Amino acid sequence: MPDALTSALDRVVAWAGRPVIPTQIKGGLSHRILRLDTEDGDRWLLRVLDPRVSAAGLGIPLDLEIVNTTRAAETGVGARVLLTLPGAVLLEYIDGPTLDAPAVRDPAMAEGIAEACRRLHAGPRFATEFSIFRKQEELLALCRRHGLGTPAGYEDRLPAVAEIEDALAARPPATVPCHNDLLPENFILDGTTVRIVDYQLSGNNDPAFELGDIAAEADFEPDMVDRLTRAYFGDEDPAARVRLHLIMSNITWTLWFSVHHGLLAEHAAAAGFDYEAEAADKFAQAVRDLDDPGFGSLMDAVRGRRPSRVPRKAPPAPPAPPKEA
Ligand SMILES: Nc1ncnc2c1ncn2[C@@H]1O[C@H](COP(=O)(O)OP(=O)(O)O)[C@@H](O)[C@H]1O
Numbered sequence: 001m002p003d004a005l006t007s008a009l010d011r012v013v014a015w016a017g018r019p020v021i022p023t024q025i026k027g028g029l030s031h032r033i034l035r036l037d038t039e040d041g042d043r044w045l046l047r048v049l050d051p052r053v054s055a056a057g058l059g060i061p062l063d064l065e066i067v068n069t070t071r072a073a074e075t076g077v078g079a080r081v082l083l084t085l086p087g088a089v090l091l092e093y094i095d096g097p098t099l100d101a102p103a104v105r106d107p108a109m110a111e112g113i114a115e116a117c118r119r120l121h122a123g124p125r126f127a128t129e130f131s132i133f134r135k136q137e138e139l140l141a142l143c144r145r146h147g148l149g150t151p152a153g154y155e156d157r158l159p160a161v162a163e164i165e166d167a168l169a170a171r172p173p174a175t176v177p178c179h180n181d182l183l184p185e186n187f188i189l190d191g192t193t194v195r196i197v198d199y200q201l202s203g204n205n206d207p208a209f210e211l212g213d214i215a216a217e218a219d220f221e222p223d224m225v226d227r228l229t230r231a232y233f234g235d236e237d238p239a240a241r242v243r244l245h246l247i248m249s250n251i252t253w254t255l256w257f258s259v260h261h262g263l264l265a266e267h268a269a270a271a272g273f274d275y276e277a278e279a280a281d282k283f284a285q286a287v288r289d290l291d292d293p294g295f296g297s298l299m300d301a302v303r304g305r306r307p308s309r310v311p312r313k314a315p316p317a318p319p320a321p322p323k324e325a
């Protein structure tokens, strides 16, 4: 029986009416991604979805990913969908550089990234819902069920996760169609416009999560969180909400890498990527932020108990009391 890749390629050739030259694109962490060239100069992108990714809880069902990819394309932010196949999709090839973390951190990029998010979020709603809290529970249940290792101390932080959810629920926003996995490699610069690919985790969600997730994946300093928040919302008030979602991104995607490492080990070998080390790194970042003295101020701000512009650093310690003689 031909494998999914061969049969997808056969169908693309039948659709195109001419041969294609496939070149595997490195960098995809989950699926098989190929650039297809024709001899007369056309170029497309074939994304062959691996059903094990969604079966392991690491992505939405394939048919819904294709629906969401098509809706994202309607906004002009996603790549145009040229052909949908069972478990595969042929896309417009976006001819430009894929971003990396330094590019996403570049202050000059904030406006373009915010604009791409705004356009995506103003588009048709997705066929799936997404909550980072439900995803965290789901991945943790998977780890427990399969006895997969999580970074030391992970379970000790679960009460903080519940507190963050409670604080964010005080003033829930309307949900919008979100990508939910905006690591730098899912942004492509198309001329001066930022485009977004890879709708594996897409679903309607709090837009502050989208921004917090971008910030987590590109390791933003608080100043850059403020800048991106301002570029997206027009003011910095939601920055506390974005920063709590930044923490949730790191806490939850820690488990994405734990599950990937435990259940899809051969992927790791193929991608040349150390999923276990990435899990440890993400968790260390979450712990850093949970233990930061400013964490309580973020919680108060999202609950509306104090102005959102929270201090960046802990206030200076009060002078020591005079020593008794
Ligand atoms: N439509 C596209 N046009 C050009 N390059 C693309 C396109 N889609 C993906 N890529 C490139 O392939 C890489 C991996 O694709 P992606 O869809 O993100 O796969 P994965 O789910 O495995 O991360 C991206 O980081 C980007 O460099």
Ligand SMILES: [Mg+2]
Pocket: 028, 029, 185, 186, 197, 198
């Ligand atoms: Mg990707």
